[in-house]
Every structure is written in C-alpha cells, then in structure tokens.
Amino acid sequence: MNKNNYLPIYFAFAIIIGILIGSFFNGGTSASNLFAKKSSNEAKIKRLIDYIQQDYVDSVNTDNLLDGAITQILGKLDPHSVYIPKENLQEVTENMQGNFVGIGVQFRMIKDSITVIQPIKGGPSIKAGIKAGDRILKANNDTLYGKKYTSNTIPKYLKGQSGTEVNLQVYRKTNDSLFNVTLKRGKVAIKSVEVSYMINDSIGYIKLKRFARTTYKEFKNALKKLQKKGITDLVLDLRGNGGGYIDIANKIVDEFLEDGKLIVFTKDNKGNIDESYATHRGSFEKGGLYVLIDQNSASASEIVAGALQDNDRGVTIGRRSFGKGLVQEEKDLGDGSAIRLTIARYYTPTGRSIQKPYEKGNGKKYSSDINNRIKNGELLNKDSIKVVDSLKYTTPKGKIVYGGGGIVPDVFVAIDTTAYLNNFYFNTIQNFAFDLVDKNRKEFSKVALNDFIKSYDIEKAYKTYLNKINERLSDTRKRLHKQFNPTKESEKTIKQYLKATIANQIYGDEGFYRIIQSDDKMLLKVLELESSN
Template sequence: MTLKKIYLPLIVGAAVAAGIFIGGKLNFSDKSDRLFTSNSKKEKLNRLIDYIDYEYVDDVNTDSIVDVTVNGILENLDPHSVYIPKEDMERVSENMKGDFVGIGIHFYTYKDTVTVIRAVDDGPSDKVGIRGGDRIIFADGDSLFGKYINDVDIVHRLKGPVGSKLHLQVYRKDTDQILDFDVSRGVIPIKSVDASYMLTETLGYIKVNRFAETTFKEFKKVLLDLKSQGATKITLDLRDNPGGFLTVAEQIADEFLEDEKLILFTKNKRGNIDKSFATEKGDFENGEVYVLINENSASASEIVAGALQDNDKGTILGRRSYGKGLVQREMELGDGSAVRLTVSRYYTPTGRSIQRSYSNGNKDYYDEYFERLESGELLDPDKIKVSDSLKFTTPKGKVVYGGGGIIPDVFVPLDTRTQNETLLFLEQRGLVSYFIFEELEKDRHMFDDYTRESFVNEFEVSDDLVLKFEDYLNLRTIANISFQAYQDEVKLYLKATIADQLFGKGVYTEVFNNDNNMIKEVIKLSEQLQEN
C-alpha cells in the first residue's frame, strides 16, 4: 500500500466535493425560452436517442446512455462541472443541507445485529437513554437482526417523517435486559464543526469540516462560546475541508473582517462582476485569527483564507491549498437528476485567481497532489512553484501569488507520523473503530472514573492494547501486520477512537491536536505575538 494510493480518494473526494458543493449566488439573465430553444445540436442528440429506443436491434436502457452522454460532455468542460444522477440527489442534498431525519445513532452491524456505537449528542436516541453497546433487535415489531440484514434496510426502517414515533426493543448487554424505548424521529444535524475548545487561556480553536447550510449557525454558536471563555484569538482549522456554499464562506470571513472590506468578487462569461463586502455584523473583528490549511483545503476554505490574507487580517499557517477558484450552480434536468455547472470564477480581494490549470485534462488535474509530494513541496516551502506574472500585493505590502491555491504565511511541513499509510487505510475501512468497540464491549465500566478532560490529559494506551489490535487485524486476513515501527502513532489513533466512542463532542480532534505540529506552531506564534 503506497501513500499515493491512500491519498487518491482523499484528493479526488476533496476535488469532487469542492466542485459539486460550492454554491453559486448568481442569477441567470437568460430567459428560459432562450436557454432551451431548439437547435440542430440538441435535435441530433434527441434523434439519436429515439433511433436507439425504437430501431436498435436489442433492448437498451437509454437512461444509462443519457447519463454517459451527460458525463462525457461535462468531462470536456472543467473538473468541477458534475452530473448528479437521480438516485444520488437525496444523499448529496442531505449532506450539504446539514441535517437529516432519523433517530440519531452511529451504528454498525455487529454479529448480525444492529449495535449502537454511540448515540448522537442531544439527538432523539440520546434523549431517551439509548447508549453505546445497545443492540436494537426490533423496530415497530420488525426484527433488525439476522445474517440477511443490511445497512440500507436498517436505515430505511429507522428513518421516517419528523415527529413520527418508533418503538424500539433494545438488548443491553451489561444489565442483560431487553428495554423498550419510544423514540420520536427528529432532525439530526450533520455536524460541520468537528470540535471547538480553548487551546490556551486566550486562544480558542474551531475545526470546520465543510461549508453546508447549517455551518455558519454552528460556527457562530461556538465562536461566541469561546469568546465567553476568554478567547481573544481564534484558530480556524480548515485542513482537509473540501469547500461548500459560497455564501457560508462569506459569512464566516465577515466575522473577522471590518465593515466594507472586500471578501471576494466573481466574474461570469459575460464579464459581469459581483462583489461581496464585509458588514458590521462581525463578532471577532478586533481579535487575532489564525487559519490552518493544507493541500486538501479547497474552494470555500480558500475563499476564507484568501479574504483574510489579502486584507492583512491574521495569519495563514500550513501548506499550499488545493487551488479551486470556480463557482458552480445547480440546475435541474427535469427527471430528478441535476447538473452543477461552473458559471463563474471567483477572485480574492487583491484580484488573484487561485484556480490551478486544468488544461492537461482531469487526470492530470487530480494527480497534481502527487507531483507536490514527489517534488518535496509538502516538506519544503522553497519547492513551491510561483509565477512572477501572478504576483499581487496586499494593502500593507505583503506579496501574495495566484495561479494555484493559497500559499500560507507560515509554512508547516507534512507530519508523516499522522499520515501513516497503513493507519489511514485501517481508519478509512472502519477497522480501528470496530476494534475499539469490541474492546469496550468487554467492560464498558473500565472508564467510569474518567472525565473527558482527565481522559484527554492522562489516559495512555498500553502496549498490550496495541498487540491486541495486531491480533484482531491478523485474524481478519490482514496478514502479518506489525506496528513495532510506529507504536506511538497507533496509540494515538486508538486513544482518539476510545475518546470518541466514550465522550463524542469533538474529543477525537482534541486528542489528535495534543501532539500536532501545526497546533504547536500556532500556539507558539500566538504567544510570541503576545510578548511583542
């Protein structure tokens, strides 16, 4: 397993997510009769489909042919114009809407039974007392166990209209009881803010994983909470954030920028320019801000970082961001499917476009990460390629560059400890989570004496638990795996996963941050500025 293979889904996922989900705020000036008038190109496609429908010798699913045709057309435009088939629309929309209707549990099918890993904080299941380790065996009288049960069936049975009741029968192992719960289905938030807490007495921390409809509301709530705890400085962590809605990025940037400061402007094919300015609503205009970015920070993440950098507000730390400066707009295709089409480019306040070139095709575009890796750019800032023709200057004289992502003010190299290829693979497959769940199942009271804070600061993973994890993996056909060379990294993943299953509420991120080079750098920098 190579690092290249591990990072491919991350990079492609970031690119697609950024391409799909950055919400355009532009309005079409073309009328529908102009957009959809007949012409020879459209008639040619329609006629071909009709010929295949009525004359072709074999029966053919012309819907699939249309899907292939649409994808083929979009592939010749840019990497971020994408087609969303009808069957994917609900999932895609739900993810960016920021919530869904359900009973609020994280689960997996353990020994043919729906088993709760953790109830969603303050969700319907959490409120009635369902907890980690509970087996849901019946839902409204229907069994949820057996070798033929699958996750799609489970989700279908647990979902329903908001407010509708669901009667659950739950087996609780540690008391050997079958319990009855009546759960009212509710709106379950898909959290955009992974974690928020105080790094020091004056430095707050907020981790945002994407820019969905609910993100600004979540962000504003934790920002005000951190201010009430004494935060005069904020670390905004946008690492691995693939983007989202343009308007949400503007709202978050507005929290830090003074009134009438330019956040960004967009330009469409007709040359129309639309500018976005900060308002008087910002609650952190006088505070210090540090923005963390990396090679997977894209789109809306880059809008926030670029707006602050170009206005000489705060400090950007990390590595060069993804480089996505295109705006998409969703357009329905009449059959439940949709296309998200690039309709404009966005520019940072100094006038730079951070969109990198896609002239050599989509494959080359998506593989650019590996070029950064192989060139040494992720470890050495001097390896970042810049063009003098794309040089811009901020109001205070700082030089910034366009043409391919946001270059940070303070470079922090890739931490190869937390980017271990084997561990990333195991985590993505869910094997770390499943192992920890089974360990907790042996005795869920072994951590009763720990608070969240004491666990983060005091608990240490034993060598014995690492050996058990090795045995667990080797029994599941991952042959001859050994963690001898990187025990500390394994312990970090195991500790973070235990914390998440016990306490939730962003503690996974907090555990990882305790030994993170970029977090250490931002704390050091904030303390130096305070001394000065």
Template sequence: MSSLRNFLRNVITLIVFTSLLCVGTAKAQSVKNQAIKYQNLLALIDAFYVDTVNVEHLTEDAIVKVLADLDPHSIYISKDEIKEMNEPLQGSFSGIGIQFNILRDTLMVVATIPGGPSEKVGLRAGDRIVKIGEENVAGTGLKNMGVRKRLRGEKGTVVTIYVKRKSEKELLEFIITRDNIPIHSLDAAYLLTKNIGYIKLNRFAATTSEEFLEALLKLKSQNMKNLVLDLRGNGGGYMQAAINIVDQFMDANQLIVYTKGLTTPRRENRSTEAGIFKNGKVVILLDEGSASASEIVSGAIQDWDRGIIIGRRSFGKGLVQRQFPLSDGSMIRLTTAHYYTPTGRCIQKPYNKGLEDYHMDILKRFKSGEMISADSIQFPDSLKYSTLINKRTVYGGGGIMPDIFIPIDTSLNYKYFNLLVRKNVIYPFVVNYMDENRDQLKKKYPKFEKFMKDFEVSDSMLSELVALGEKQGIEKNESDYLAVVDDLKLHIKALLARDLWDSSEYYKIVNKKNDFILKAISVLENPKLYDNGLKNNAN
C-alpha cells in the same frame, strides 16, 4: 417510448432555457441544432437498434460524459441522488439520531445525538441493532447506505428497532419517532491556552455561520484574545457561509471575494459592520483537503494581511457552481463562474489535461516531495500577487500557499502504522474496548478533565491491538512499532474520549501533540513571530 418522451421533454427544456440565454445570437441557433441532433439519434436508436435499450440510462450516461468534458466540478445529479448530495449542507435531516458503525457485520450504536429521538427512548452507545422493523439486519452484509435508508424517513413517522444489550438476555424493543437531526459543521470549539481559542469546521453548510458565531461569542466570554481557525480537510460548501465567517474578522466594506464568468458579470461580496473579532490575531490551518469555501476564507484573510496561514497548499478549487433543475426531477450542477480573492487571484488548479490527471494531483504532490518541503513548489511570475496591506508575495493558480509550512505527519511513513489505519484495525479495537469497559470508564472518569489527566493506554491494550492486527495479516515490525507507539496511544485515547463525550474532547487530546497546533500557539504567543509572518516576502 415513455423514456424517450421524457428525454425529449428534457431536451426541449434545455433548448428553451439556453435559447433565452442566447436570444438573438448565432449561438442560440447552434444550441438548437445540436439538441435536434441528439433528439434524432435517440429516435433512431429507439426505432431501429437491434436490442432493447434503456433510453433513460443512455441519456444519463451521455449527460455525465458531456459535463465531465467541461470541468471536474460540473456534474449531473439524478433525482434519487439529489437529497443525499444536498443533505450534508442543509443542516439537518429526519431520522432517529444515532451515530453508528458496522463492525463484523453487526450494526453498533456509537453514540446517540443529545436531545434526539433515540436518546429520549433510552438507546445507548454500545447497543447492537439486530432488527429494524421486521427485517433482520445482523449478519446480512448491510452497508452504511442501506442502514441510512431504513433509519431515516419523514419527520413524525415511527420505526421500531430491536436491540441486543450486553447486560440483557432478551432483545429490547424501542419504538422511535423520527425527528429533525442537526448536521453540525463545528467539530470543536475550546481554549487552547488561557487566551487562544480554537474552532474546527468540517464544512460550510446552511447552519455554519450561526454555529461559528455562537462558538466565537462563547470563547470571547472565556477571555479569548486570539483565534486558531482549523479548516484542514474542509472541502467547502456554501460560498455565503464563507463570506459570513470572513465578515467577523474585517472592517466594513472590505472586498472578501468576487465572482466572474463568460456570461456572469463581476459580482463583489464585501464585509459589513457586523464583525465581532476585528482586532484579535488570527491563524488559519490548511492542508491539501481544504477546498473551495475554505480557500475563500483563507484567501481573504491572507490578501488583507489579516492573519497567518499555517499548513500545506490547499486543494485549489476556484470554480462556482449553480444548480439547474430538469423536468424529471434530476439536476445539473454547472460551473458558471470563477471566484477570485481580493487581490485578483484565481486559485483554481489546472484541469486541461483531463479528469484523471486532475484527480491525481494530490498523489503527484506526494511524489514530488511537496508534502515534505515547501521548497519543491515553484510558481511562475505570472501567478505572483502582492497582498493589499504589507505587499508581501502570495500565489494564485493552484490553491492557497501557506505563510508557514508544516510537513505531513511522519508517522504515515511507517508501514506498520499505515497498515493499522488502512485496514481499519484501530477503531474496531476501540469499539471492542468500550463495549467491555464503558461502565467502568464512566464510573472512574465522570469528567473529561480527569480522563485527560489520568487515563493511560496500557501495555496490555497495545498487545490486544497488535494481536488484532496480526489476525488481519499485519505483522508487528518492532522498529516501526517503537517509532509510532506514542502516536498509537494518543489516537486510541482520543477515540475513547470521543466515544465517552464528544468530538471536541477528541481534538483536545490529539491537538496536544499536533504540529499544526503547536506552531500556531508558538506564533500567537510570540508577537515577533506573528509580525514577521505578516511581513515575510514584503517588497
């Protein structure tokens, strides 16, 4: 009965809350009536159902189904899930400060966070964690979530881990005091050329604005004149972080985004005078994984003709969610408004055919040929808009369409390469190689620049990779192999660089031959190309 009482308390909370929103209306009475119907249903089940029922689970399943019928982004979050879901956007968590991977049932340290608790006590990349406290974790089938639960905890608490290090015969004991560990939004920031800067953001979190501004100032101090902002694969996050970033590129009082819903009046967000990059040329990189806050940034830049969008059509999420806590500590994340770009575009893709159809959209883009050719995308006239300065045509109703299209990487068309990626052969190979050669690599390449210039993936390394693939049932196809061997070498070298240094070095390598980056550099270095991109389709 306690579960039932908890549910009824939640129902009453919702009744009071919705009644306050709808006071004096027929809707308020309707909401009350439906809530009473739910209340009566659970009371009947609790009193008369043939078997024992977990009312709490029944209630949660009902809430999930109700929200799923509304739209794809209104969701229920149990109290156990709240911390995990919010943590990536809060900018930090409390833990021991390592990046890890589970390789062949062994928990391996990939890197220690600079300045973090693990680095301070001497834990190293390549160490294998055998025990956490008194619990054996090697060969137990432990998954990533289980590792996190054991290593994370309140700041100031202590965890003891036991490590097998290649150079040591005995297990090493490390006593580590947990501390706040930053979750960075910025993957890379460096100069692509003497005056073209590059910044890659992986999310829009609580610290993103500060990270971006710091990177922007640093690049400007290095003589950056123009910028490539890489938002590929960035699924979004906090809207305010997106607004703050757009603000850096705009003159004062320019509309960045506005929101509006049935019960939510129009709210405009405009630029301030704080922008520090108002004159340099801007290119934004997008793909089908760029969503929400990424689309706010690119939509504002495109609508004001402030820069050029290069890539493929973005995801198409134009809904705004608000979090409402329930009395038992759980939460509802409810869509309360649409957001609109400065020209009035709502870029939310349709979801009226249900969740399954919505989530199949990216696959449909593959099948339709959209990933290969922009000509396969057709928009009705009702979704056409004109930019605010140059009056060129842009589109709403399903993501941000790029000004310059880049087809999907052709290496993914080769079955052999695809299997190596999907069956996770390449990364374990790199981990093994690093485990055997870390000290020699560090000695031979004390600085990244020397590694970048001189290191080459050898034929013997590729033979080992092929052999590892064969152990997992991936037979080498000679024609496929020859077509993708250069991509394999680049990928391996980049992963080694990330392990030896940081993610920024990874991107310095992969971007050397990346079609998006090469096109961005070409456009920024050619004033005519850049200007044409901003005038394309002008009326």
C-alpha cells in the same frame, strides 16, 4: 453486452445534446430562433431515443445512456461541472443543507448487529433514551441483525419522512435488557463544526468540516462559547474542508474583518461582477487569528483563507491549498437528477484567481495534481512550491501573495509522515477500542475527559491490543514465531491513536481531537508564534 460497445451511442447522444446546449447558450440567437432550434433539437433527441428503444439489436437502458451522455458533455467543460444522478442527489443535498431526516444515530455494524456508537445531539434517538452501545435489532417489522447487511444498507430502514413513526427493538448490554421504543423520525444535524475547545487559557480552536447551510449558525455558537471562556486568540482549522456555499464563507469571514473590507468578488461569462463586503456585525475583529489549511482545503475554504490573507488579517499556516476558484450552481433536470454547472470565477480581494490550471476534458490529469505535489516534494518543503511571478499580488501592508493555484500559507508546515497509519491499524484499533469501552461503559462514564487525558493507562491498553492481534495471527505465522511487533517509530503513533479512539467512544469528537492533536505540528507552530509575540 460489453460496456465499451455503448461508447458510440454515448458519443451520439453527447453530440446531439451538445447541439441542444449550444442553442441555449448562443448569445446572438433571437428568442424566436432559439425556441425553434430548441424544439427541433428536442424532437431530434426524442426520435433518436425512440429508434434505439424500438429497433436497436440489443436491449438498452436509455436512461443510463442519457446519464452517460450528460456526464460526457460536462466532462468536456471544467473539472467541477458535474452530473448528479437522482439516486445520489438526496445525499448530496443533505450534506449541503446540513441535515437529514432519520432517527439520529452514529452506528457501526459489529458482529452483524447495528451498534450505536453515539446518538446524535438534538436527534430523535437521544430524546428517546437511546445510548451508546445499544444494539438495534429491529426497525418496525424488519429484522436487522444476522442478515450480513452493510453499513450502506441500513439507512433505508432508519430514514424516512419527517414525523413518521418507527418502532425499534433494542438490546442494552450494560443491564442485559431487551426493550421496544417508538420514536418519530425528524431532522438530524450533520455537523459542520467538528469540534471546538480551549487549547489553553487564551487560545480557542474551531475545526470546520464543510460550509453547509447550517455552518454559520454552528460556527457562531461555537465562537460565542469560546469568547465566554475568555479567548484572546482563535485557531480556525480548515484542513480537509472541501468547501460549500460562498455566502456562508462570506458570513464567517465577516466575523473577522472590519466594516467595508472586500471579502471576495465573482465574475460571470458576461463580465458581471458581484462583490461581497464585510459589515459591522463582526464579533472577533480584533483578536489574534490563525487559519490552518492544507492540500485538501478547497473552494469556500480558500475564499476564507484568501480574504483574510489579502486583508492582512491573521496568519495562514500549513501547506498550499487545493486551488479551486470556480463557482457552481445546481440546476434541476426535472427527473430527480441535477447538474452542478460552473457559472463564474471568484477572485480574492487583491484580484487574484486561485484556480489551478486545467485542460478541458482532462479531468484525470487535474485529479492527479496531488501526486505531482508529492513527487515535487512540496508537502515537505516550501521551496518546492511552484509560483508564477506574473501572478504576483501585494496586500495593503506589502505582503506578496500569488494567484494561479491555491493559497500559499504565510507560514509553511511540512506534512507529518510519522503520523500516518495503514488501514490495518485503523480497523483493528477501532474494533479493539469499541470492545474495550463496551465492556466497561459504567466505569468509563464516571471519568471526566480531563482526568482521562491526564491519567488513563494507555500502556496497559496497548499491551492488551498487541496480545489480541497476535492471538488472531494465522497458524502459519504462529509456527514461524512471527509476532506482530510494530517499530518504535510507529509505536508512539499507535498508542496515541488508540487512546484517542477510546476517548472518542466515550466523549465524542472532543475527546478524540484533544488527544490526537496534542502533538499536531500546525498547532505547535501556533503556540510557537504566540510565545514569540
């Protein structure tokens, strides 16, 4: 049956469930009337489902119909009230909690085998001696190679209940050995602090990927390590960070603000206001601070950037942030699914809402905002950023800031259009880098990261990479003598990404970022501002 044929049924469900929801949120309804309406509407929905199951001319999955109806209803609200089906809820919950239960490996499917890229620190695999480059051939009695499995299929064989055992058969290429290892599944951290390191002798750098339950602890540990190394300034990188828990964002802001400073306040549909203030616990209240944001920094990231900007703390660098000023709360639907319902708006200390405009029920237009920014040229030029004069606010020190659509940075940095590679380069470089490291793990293990950054011969690796690509060209292209030959402009970017990817295979995220960020425009702007102080 054509999916479009279900639309009238979706709408019927949506209308009926909408009536039920309306009865819940009707503030003028007495408790007895509310109970009566609820019972009546529940009976109506049950009767409708019974009719469809028993009498509808075609076979219909009523669970799918109900899911579709809920999605339709929430789609009539704001863009951030969403339905989470039960099959997706576990993954969503794991990301928000900052951990999952499994064996703890980063892996890729290479030549139809599960190949360990890195065992995750603190996880069961690293404790059991699993190493980068190992191939996992079996999990218990399940053969995992030669099955044409995708990366999405594998986790169900490796994940499970905490404390349960899994017997792995592993092939180690470095010494051509096959062995079995039994380990217990356990909690594995999902990193929030993607990387932290010293940019130079005085400036530390922390990149936050999300605001999960474990983020503050990770951030605090990273900050302490940098402070022990003597930092006087910190770069907090929130680029690409889509947000998370507000209370975690507040804790991180608290590290930078003096006691009693307002961080954020929220307002619900009844006008109740909840304010959050900095405490005496801040450990980096006096040091220099730079906050990096871009068009993908959203929600909790904007709370952090907005709180610091409105309190005249540090310098915000980058491009206008996403513009999400709504607060969601997850509500369980009782069958393993849930909704995230917008329950409040949040406001920065000066009183501005940074929520960008939206039309209820028009999520498509809302999602296309990034395309409008590109067309308007605001990713390349600060003057192209549209602000509304009526939403102008002033910080305590007299700085002008704006509400109504994201955080406009203090210092604008245009997007680097030369730094982008298409998927062809990403995929081929990833494969080449893995093969190169996999064949030379013993040699690479003897080289320290600093030495690799300074002296690794990327020219030789680049030439080998080009030769490999040209060997795989189609026969037609070979006959026409058309070689794979990147332009000089893209050659520099390819070499940098190739070196960073090789470093990532050997040293993890720090190796990758220290190389890829060596000419990062926002970090170069930080150094420029530092030198002028």
